[in-house]
Amino acid sequence: MIELTGVSRVFGARTVVSDVSLTVEAGAILTIVGTSGSGKTTLLRMINRLVEPSAGTVRIAGRDIRDVPPHILRRGIGYAIQGHGLFPHRSVAENIAVVPRLLGWDRRRIAARVDALLDLFRLDPGVYRDRLPAALSGGEQQRIGVARALAAEPPVLLMDEPFGALDPIIRGQAQADLLAIQRRTGTTIVLVTHDMDEALRLGSRIAVMDRGRLVQEAAPAALIGAPATDFVGALLGRGDRAFQLMALRVVDDLIEPGPAPGEPIPAGISVRAALAESLWSQRPALPVSRDGVLLGRVTRAALEAQGARP
């Protein structure tokens, strides 16, 4: 879907992004992670031409983005940023409707789309439609920011630290919402973050940037199992990589027939959560059920094995 080939960006004497090549498959979520000044935001902004590459090419759906005028290109790409960037003088509905309006949708279609998006983000349209951004909580503002980015149903969504300003509990909810919505829409997402846990949780692929270079691009489990450099290892925090790995996996593949005592755990739960439950309730095996139907059990030994180096 998105192809970067030998992309570099130089500001004056400073090379901010150096020779990055990357491919993002359609429907994938690529998280770009790195410290501040690593060039991750610049890399993202080159995908919608907010920054022009000094060298290299960017293609979206096979087409060189330089062939499209920047403002036309951007109307086809969702864009959500930290601090949401909502227009303070426009209502929630007007903010969400910005891109559809630029694209010339008719009024009725825009109104229907706005209400559908508010519903999608669990905000009552009757209550929120005419509010101004200043009257919303931080979490609500952030949801409207993402709703605006998705308004014209773009095939590609770029997000720059979209959850950076939220407190941990709301951030977790926002991350879960994004995953659920992405599963439904199949949008290709590129998301920049400095938080490795967020990158691991959201990304189907993770790109690690260090001083303008792409140092590793891999699936989350592969990244945890084999960090390419010490820098990647430091970002991961080596101490609990076994648990990071367990957090990525679900118990479903570990279910075996047989009895186990006590309250069953639901299928789909992460290995890490299941192990924690096993330790907490001092049960060497746990029953697993889905929608009230008992599927079998998982043993602590099977759970523990998931934490081993891949």
Next chain:
Amino acid sequence: MGEPFATWMRPDPDARPARWIVAGLDPLGTVFAGLLSLSLLALPLMITRPNRIAAGTSLMAWSALPAAAALAVLGIAGFAAALLALRVAPPARLAAGAVALLVLGLAAGGAADHLTPPGDRYSRVSPDAGWWLAFAVAGLAAGDGLARLRPGPGTRIATLAAVTVLAGLALHSGFWNNLSVMREYAGHADTFGREVRTHLGLALSSVAAAALVGIPAALLARPVPALRRTLLGILNILQTLPSMALFGMLIAPLAWIGRSVPGAAELGIAGIGPAPAFVALFAYALLPVAAATVAGLDAVPGPVRDAAAGVGMTSRQRLFQVELPLALPAMLTGLRIVLVQNIGLAVIAGLVGGGGLGVFVFQGISQNAGDLVLLGALPTVALASGSAVLLDAAIAVSRRRRRERTQ
């Protein structure tokens, strides 16, 4: 900045006192009450002169008015002062100030009638120091009461209209006709209206021209740091030139243009007259207008700018749909400053033959006739204050759209 100060800066709208009076003294109100009492009891209320330029005799309130009227004026003013000193609700403060103003207006007219011998056309009666001080204090008290009520833009305009109508009726009724200023008016009635129009015309056209030039200049120069520094630097220097010096500097070049450019003289361009006045007022208005535009645009938050570009707005759409609407309150504030400033400054146009209310001011100075100076100065103050109220209301409206829907 401590918490009490912040609270004082943005008082809670629901924190108005529920009761009409609370025990204790209001600090500001006590100052008002003291000054009001002092001005009426210790300073002369009116001054009479046998003719326009002769030395005058100052009279205390009880000498300037018939005994019953003097008693009534002092009694009502004393009651108003007492009310101001106590912790009363804002409507009562406003009422106390307004009543004091009303009584002073009546006292001035009454004293003029009382002190002018029947049929005398030369003697002059004017308010003296005590009256002016009391008038200023009562005006401040009424304004303070009004401000504590936090009136919306509509209320402010309605108040302005009511005051204007009331003052107009009083002037029209002839009640003040024996006051010295009104005698001067009677002597200049034929030119007064024209000079007011000239004055307003100069002030408004110079501000409009400054907006037409200053706003686009600021828009063009702002993104380029060097250009922006140069623009604001030049305008800053213009601002520091004394107005007299600017007139002097303009005489030669404008006279030359009037002589040499065909058609320029027909447009009124000459070394003296309205042209140099207009140019000077225009020059003084440029910096506040351009600086306010730059400041307003600078205050647009970075993420908002970034988002506007990121969603695919063209640079024109960003300017007109996002940046200018957000900068508008700051720009209007700049316009308010220059309009009030230029209504005041336009007085100096009288000095270079440009007309306006300054004509009366400078005639009055040269004739040593203070009342003629007042005939120019008082309408200037009224026009400046009125336009300040109107533009403040416009600024409030431009901000309110945002605030209203926030609730």
